[in-house]
Structures are given as structure tokens and as C-alpha cells.
Amino acid sequence: MIGFDRTRRWGCDVGEWRTDPAFAMCRALWDGAELSSFAGGPFDVRTAVAAIPSEVKDGFLLDQVPWEYFPEGDRVREAVHLLHTNDSPVRIGAGVVDGMCANDMRAAAVLAVPFLIRIAADTRHPYRAGALSEASSPARARYFGVASRDELLLHRADTQDGDPYGDYGVEVTGYPAGWSVSAARAAITTDIALLQPLLGDPDPSIRIHAAYTLATAADHDRAVRASLQDRLAAEQDPAVSAALVLATAEVTRTHPHSPTIAWMRELWRQQTQAPEVRLAAAIGWLCLTDEPVPDDLRAAVDDLATDERAHAMNALPWMAIASGSEETGLQRCVRKMLHPDQPDPPDCDDPWAPRR
Incomplete structure (x- = not known):
């Protein structure tokens, strides 16, 4: 740089x-x-x-x-x-x-x-x-x-x-x-039609970034959201599944859809889902609503958001961008969304500092 x-x-x-x-x-x-x-x-x-x-x-x-x-x-x-x-x-x-x-x-x-x-x-x-x-x-x-409920998945308007x-x-x-x-x-x-097939690419990193890219597209006919959810039903990799959930939430933030918000709430409650999926769904749901944080969501996140899993999920671009020098993206999301009164760690806004 x-x-x-x-x-x-x-x-x-x-x-x-x-x-x-x-x-x-x-x-x-x-x-x-x-x-x-x-x-x-x-x-x-x-x-x-x-x-x-x-x-x-x-x-x-x-x-x-x-x-x-x-x-x-x-x-x-x-x-x-x-x-x-x-x-x-x-x-x-x-x-x-x-x-x-x-x-x-x-x-x-x-x-x-x-x-x-x-x-x-x-x-x-x-x-x-x-x-x-x-x-x-x-x-x-x-x-x-940036990892708050108000801004993590927000697509700002061109004018205000x-x-x-x-x-x-x-x-x-x-x-x-x-x-x-x-x-x-x-x-x-x-170029949605070129990107959608990449959701099924053999390379997991391609699948993750295809979801990340599609999440920025306009989706007035809900075709992008449908393709993300269809792929989620077939996906076996927990990290890719988490990316598909976050992409679905980001698309829904831009194009509100109450059934998807309800689906995401049920997703983080399902104990049969991979921990990465439940965490992504919890974050997505929090970004899509202004409801108070439910006690069972707090309990689920506290149980699932281990240090090891937080570092692994930093491979997801949403989490990488949300991270700071003292926190992974998941750790910062948990702090900002569930404990907004807690202060930032020292020097955590330096994106180039080595993460502990």
C-alpha cells in the first residue's frame, strides 16, 4: 500500500x-x-x-x-x-x-x-x-x-x-x-447471470466471493436471493454456508422481505445447523431488525463465538472488513451488536496493525 x-x-x-x-x-x-x-x-x-x-x-x-x-x-x-x-x-x-x-x-x-x-x-x-x-x-x-447493526450490511443511498x-x-x-x-x-x-453459476464452483473461495459480489446487486425480482438460498440448501462447507447467509441478509437489507427475516431468525435457533451458519444468521437478523436482542440469541452467540471460530470466520470478507487490529470481525460484531456500551479496544481502528 x-x-x-x-x-x-x-x-x-x-x-x-x-x-x-x-x-x-x-x-x-x-x-x-x-x-x-x-x-x-x-x-x-x-x-x-x-x-x-x-x-x-x-x-x-x-x-x-x-x-x-x-x-x-x-x-x-x-x-x-x-x-x-x-x-x-x-x-x-x-x-x-x-x-x-x-x-x-x-x-x-x-x-x-x-x-x-x-x-x-x-x-x-x-x-x-x-x-x-x-x-x-x-x-x-x-x-x-464498522460492525454495528445499523451499518454492517447497509447499502447507503446515493442522495439524502x-x-x-x-x-x-x-x-x-x-x-x-x-x-x-x-x-x-x-x-x-x-452480470448477475455470469455470477450465479459461480455459487456452485468447485473452489470454496470462488463460492464465497460470488456470494459477496452478488450481495451488492439490485434484486428487485428476488432472483439473487433465491439463488443464494437454493445454493445454501446444497452447500456442505460451513464457511461458504455462512457467506450465503450473510449475502442473503445483505440483499434483504437493500430489498426488505419479511419472510426472509423470519427465516433468518429460525436459522440461528436451529441447533442442527453448523455454528458458522447460526452465527451468520444471528448477525444477519440483528442487521435486519431493530428489535431488542433476544436472550436465546445472546446465549447462542456466547456459546458459539469461540476465539478459534472467530479467527476462522475472518476468512469471510464481511468479517475481514469489520475487524480491527485487536479484534476479529466476529468479535467486533458481537461487541458492537450485543454490547454496544463497551468501549473499543486500544488502537483497534488501525487496519494494518498485527492482530493479536
């Missing part, structure tokens, strides 16, 4: 950024221009992603994608090219997307999403797991250590109370982050 100094803004060279075409838009916004005046134009990544033809995505015709309109777009394009042609390990290919999102620069990374999904769907590609693990990065505003930037605000470059997140989710929704 590239650090911050006086000449770089979280990995983006200031001199290079000022020559980027999108800088003019961001400068205009800083000077008071209305964001709506740029909607639908060349610097609107939502429009840019929606306009990429299927043949361009399927054929990896990267030169026909407007990378140059977004901060460090050329860098992302080169990373996708290297990853697609097997000329780069994941840390240089898909890792560029992950790194930019972690550094709060999603706009250009969004353009990579359709290509990352296609790499993941190629069963012959050696880096497909890494590509899929980063495909949903631009679709989430990453806040390390008349604020055109919504809850996401701006990226470090000044680009509207809500546009990036919205565009990424739309790209994933467009």
Missing part, C-alpha cells in the same frame, strides 16, 4: 492528477458548480459503465473503454490487461483495483468490474479467484471496523435530504463517491 506524503494523495500523484481530464470537473465542483450539470456526461462513470457494449466486455476490447476520463484510469486499464493476459500476479492486476478502492479512489476501478467478472467466470484462468475477490470492491464504501453527494461524500480526488458505488452496483447487476 502506498502511503501518504506531501507530493502524493493516497497513491495518486498530485501533478499527474491535475492533468487528468476529470480534474476540471472536480475543480468546478469545488468552486461551487452543481453536480447535476455533469450527470450523464463524459465524466459520469455511471453513464460510462452503462455504455460499454457487451462485445467490448466479452472481447476485452479495453481500448474502447473511456479510462482516460477518470483518475488513474490508464493504470487500471493496464492492470486489467496484464491480469487478462496472465502477465501479472493478482497483487499487480486485481490488486490495483483493491488498492485504489482502499485509498478511496473508485471511479476508474469501476470500469474494471465487468472485466474482472469475466476473468472470474473463465474456469481456465489462473487468477480468477483473485479477480473475483476484487470485483465488488468499488461497489462498497469501505469503512474498516437533497444532498447530491449522499452519504458517500467525495473521493480523495474530489470525485463524487456515490456515483462510483452506484455504477459498480449497476455493473454487477448487469
Whole structure:
């Protein structure tokens, strides 16, 4: 990860950024221009992603994608090219997307999403797991250590109370982050049909990240939720099953469905279920309701959330993002959701510190 100094803004060279075409838009916004005046134009990544033809995505015709309109777009394009042609390990290919999102620069990374999904769907590609693990990065505003009932599975709106930037605000470059997140989710929704078969992939990590990616898609017809629950009925791996439960909860948070909330409550009560599934269902149910924590849920979580299981469940991306330097994601979720009055451990907000 590239650090911050006086000449770089979280990995983006200031001199290079000022020559980027999108800088003019961001400068205009800083000077008071209305964001709506740029909607639908060349610097609107939502429009840019929606306009990429299927043949361009399927054929990896990267030169026909407007990378140059977004901060460090050329860098992302080169990373996708290297990853697609097997000329780069994941840390240089898909890792560029992950790194930019972690550094709060999603706009250009969004353009990579359709290509990352296609790499993941190629069963012959050696880096497909890494590509899929980063495909949903631009679709989430990453806040390390967020594990409360109100925010763990929350998909914030693009706008709120008349604020055109919504809850996401701006990226470090000044680009509207809500546009990036919205565009990424739309790209994933467009490719639901490519992602759903990956729920049955032989590789457990592929199945986990397919669920994690599908959880960000729009699901107005409930097809995503149905595919997650169908796969859960056949899944034998407890960690993957837990991922399917959390993905179902995340989709339901975006598209409320009372029968699913009731199903999730019954799931954490079923002692025949794997502990990982019951814990995931308990967390999911808590995020989907504002009801007081039932005594039997507290008892179940206290019994099942062992240190060993908490560390094992940190392999799930939801838990990894929720974790801090002193806590696993599960431990933090338990503390924030069941014991919200307890203070944070010292230094637990440093995501790079070694975990004890």
C-alpha cells in the first residue's frame, strides 16, 4: 500500500492528477458548480459503465473503454490487461483495483468490474479467484471496523435530504463517491447471470466471493436471493454456508422481505445447523431488525463465538472488513451488536496493525 506524503494523495500523484481530464470537473465542483450539470456526461462513470457494449466486455476490447476520463484510469486499464493476459500476479492486476478502492479512489476501478467478472467466470484462468475477490470492491464504501447493526450490511443511498453527494461524500480526488458505488452496483447487476453459476464452483473461495459480489446487486425480482438460498440448501462447507447467509441478509437489507427475516431468525435457533451458519444468521437478523436482542440469541452467540471460530470466520470478507487490529470481525460484531456500551479496544481502528 502506498502511503501518504506531501507530493502524493493516497497513491495518486498530485501533478499527474491535475492533468487528468476529470480534474476540471472536480475543480468546478469545488468552486461551487452543481453536480447535476455533469450527470450523464463524459465524466459520469455511471453513464460510462452503462455504455460499454457487451462485445467490448466479452472481447476485452479495453481500448474502447473511456479510462482516460477518470483518475488513474490508464493504470487500471493496464492492470486489467496484464491480469487478462496472465502477465501479472493478482497483487499487480486485481490488486490495483483493491488498492485504489482502499485509498478511496473508485471511479476508474469501476470500469474494471465487468472485466474482472469475466476473468472470474473463465474456469481456465489462473487468477480468477483473485479477480473475483476484487470485483465488488468499488461497489462498497469501505469503512474498516464498522460492525454495528445499523451499518454492517447497509447499502447507503446515493442522495439524502437533497444532498447530491449522499452519504458517500467525495473521493480523495474530489470525485463524487456515490456515483462510483452506484455504477459498480449497476455493473454487477448487469452480470448477475455470469455470477450465479459461480455459487456452485468447485473452489470454496470462488463460492464465497460470488456470494459477496452478488450481495451488492439490485434484486428487485428476488432472483439473487433465491439463488443464494437454493445454493445454501446444497452447500456442505460451513464457511461458504455462512457467506450465503450473510449475502442473503445483505440483499434483504437493500430489498426488505419479511419472510426472509423470519427465516433468518429460525436459522440461528436451529441447533442442527453448523455454528458458522447460526452465527451468520444471528448477525444477519440483528442487521435486519431493530428489535431488542433476544436472550436465546445472546446465549447462542456466547456459546458459539469461540476465539478459534472467530479467527476462522475472518476468512469471510464481511468479517475481514469489520475487524480491527485487536479484534476479529466476529468479535467486533458481537461487541458492537450485543454490547454496544463497551468501549473499543486500544488502537483497534488501525487496519494494518498485527492482530493479536
